[in-house]
Structures are given as C-alpha cells and as structure tokens.
C-alpha cells in the first residue's frame with residue numbers, strides 16, 4: 577500500500593479491464609499499479625491511458641510485484657479459477673469478474689483457497705452498487721413495499737463484444753451464463769440472501785446460431801426460502817443497444833427502475849457524436865446517451881468499496897460466497913432448461929465441465 581492507497585494489478589487489458597482501471601482511478605482508496613495481459617498492443621494502450629507504471633505480459637510475474645495488494649480478474653471465464661488460486665497463493669486479494677467460475681468445484685476451490693490463504697475474494701457484481709437499484713433496495717428494506725414477493729431483473733442487447741463469449745469452451749455458456757448471473761445475484765442480494773430452493777428455466781438460440789452453441793435468450797424463475805421469487809430474463813437477441821431494468825413487487829407497493837432511461841438524454845443526430853453507450857450500435861439517429869455511465873452502473877462505487885474493505889474500513893458486500901450461490905443456480909438453470917423440469921437445490925452434479933453441457937445432456941437421477 578502506497579500513500580495509504582490499495583495497489584491494484586489488473587489481469588486483462590480490454591473491455592472490463594478498462595472499466596476496472598477507470599473505476600479504481602475515480603475512487604479514493606485505491607490506485608492502479610500494474611496490468612498484465614498477453615496482448616501487447618492492448619496492455620500498452622491501457623497502461624498509457626491510465627498511467628499504469630508496471631506492465632506484464634504474464635500475470636504470474638505480476639503476482640510477484642510487491643506494489644500489488646489486489647488483483648482484479650478481467651479475463652475470460654475459463655481462466656478465473658486458476659488466476660484466483662495463483663493470486664491467493666501469492667498473498668494477493670482477488671476481485672473476480674462474474675460469473676465466478678465454470679463449475680461448482682472451481683467455485684469451492686476459489687472460496688476455500690482464498691480463505692485458507694487469508695485473502696479476500698471479492699465477487700465483482702456491480703448491481704449491488706448500482707445507485708438506482710440500491711435505492712430500490714433501501715426502500716424495500718425500509719418496508720416501502722410491504723412484504724416483497726417478486727423481484728425481476730433483465731438485461732438485453734444484441735450480443736457480446738468479444739469472440740470468446742460465443743465459444744462455450746471459454747465462456748461456459750450463452751447469455752444465461754454471461755448475464756443471467758447478474759439477475760441471479762441481484763435477486764438473491766435484493767431479497768436479503770435467502771436460501772435458493774429451486775429454479776425453473778427456459779432458453780434457446782434464436783438469432784446467433786451461426787456463431788455459437790450458446791443460448792441467446794433465457795428465462796429463469798428462482799424460488800427462495802420463504803416462498804419469494806426471482807425472475808431473471810436475458811437476451812443477446814435484442815436489437816437497439818442495452819436495456820437493463822428491475823421490477824419489485826410487494827404486498828404494499830411496487831417500484832420499477834430502468835437503468836438507462838431516466839438517466840439518458842433522448843437525442844437525435846444526423847452526424848453522431850463521441851462514443852456510444854455500451855452496446856449501442858451507433859451514435860447516429862435516435863440514441864439515448866447516458867451521463868456518468870460508469871457511475872450509473874456502480875463500477876467506481878464497487879471498486880472503491882473493495883479497496884476500503886482491504887483497508888478494513890468496510891465489511892465486504894460482494895464475496896466469493898455470492899458467486900458460489902450464483903454458480904450453483906447457473907448449473908441448476910441449465911439442468912432445468914435441458915430437462916424441461918423444475919430443479920431443486922442443492923444441485924451439485926459431479927464432473928460437469930461447463931454449465932451449458934447440462935442444456936444438451938442433463939444430469940440423470942438428480
């Protein structure tokens with residue numbers, strides 16, 4: 577820790593790595609001291625943009641850097657477990673991107689290794705920090721909606737920005753794995769982390785079958801202890817840019833929040849402008865640019881909270897345990913869609929390499 581700031585080393589140098597760097601820089605408690613990524617052009621560009629002093633082509637070399645207190649993992653899903661375990665053995669705290677892992681065994685290993693090595697494992701679920709959604713939870717916790725019985729979250733756009741997401745070997749699944757993990761985590765967190773009891777899911781590949789075996793639209797209903805419900809819908813088959821929203825229903829009230837609308841400027845331009853909102857195809861014609869986009873998502877608040885937690889100033893709000901709950905729900909969701917049945921939890925099928933495998937070959941007798 578230098579000048580009282582937690583030193584972050586970022587693994588990866590593209591989409592989410594850029595968000596990590598920008599977000600850490602916006603906070604008070606941390607600084608970006610290193611980046612590691614195999615792609616030279618990207619890592620050098622990122623280092624230049626954020627004035628990152630140390631640049632590595634191999635993350636294991638970065639783990640020996642004493643200036644690094646925490647690593648953030650912004651690399652493809654298939655690499656999360658190994659990177660976390662290596663970082664923990666090097667005595668570094670870990671911020672792991674979502675989804676936590678490919679399998680429940682990996683999730684266990686990550687949580688257990690970080691615990692035995694005495695380092696934090698933070699789960700990078702920014703919806704726990706998204707200001708609009710935090711406001712909805714504050715109101716719910718104050719009793720504004722009476723007894724909340726249903727929480728919905730949905731994220732939709734026309735598909736990911738990088739090739740590896742389409743490759744289930746590296747991603748573990750399609751849109752349910754990629755974005756369903758947000759809604760599953762959100763519902764669990766919003767409702768006060770009740771035990772998930774069962775999940776019923778439907779999913780299919782409707783428009784992107786030429787490039788992936790992964791599903792591009794998914795629905796899941798999660799039943800929690802006490803009879804409360806989470807409804808999670810996600811799409812990579814929705815034209816027109818990003819849509820992210822929640823709905824909360826209780827015995828005495830209801831609230832709706834659309835992450836972008838209301839924080840956007842309805843805009844028409846023949847010529848376009850600077851840069852588009854995430855996943856928007858263009859800045860020409862009608863668009864909805866969001867001001868303070870990272871802040872509206874909650875990324876800077878999330879990263880600064882992790883730095884504050886490393887300093888012992890705050891209790892961790894998003895941990896490997898949250899990621900593990902989501903991991904089990906992801907596996908059970910694919911099992912449900914594959915078998916056409918409601919799947920009860922605990923659900924720990926042995927020997928499953930990727931959650932999506934259960935969509936094509938559901939586990940028997942579970």
Ligand SMILES: NC(=O)c1ccc[n+]([C@@H]2O[C@H](COP(=O)([O-])OP(=O)(O)OC[C@H]3O[C@@H](n4cnc5c(N)ncnc54)[C@H](O)[C@@H]3O)[C@@H](O)[C@H]2O)c1
Nearest residue numbers: 588589590591592593613614615650651652653673674738
């Ligand atoms: N929280 C969110 O909303 C959110 C949004 C986007 C992505 N993500 C997650 O972030 C992670 C990264 O996704 P992305 O969108 O940044 O993908 P990306 O393709 O833009 O970047 C992946 C990066 O990983 C690097 N990488 C690959 N192999 C590596 C290795 N062996 N060592 C070090 N770096 C390696 C690549 O060089 C690249 O820089 C994924 O787990 C994804 O699910 C989260």
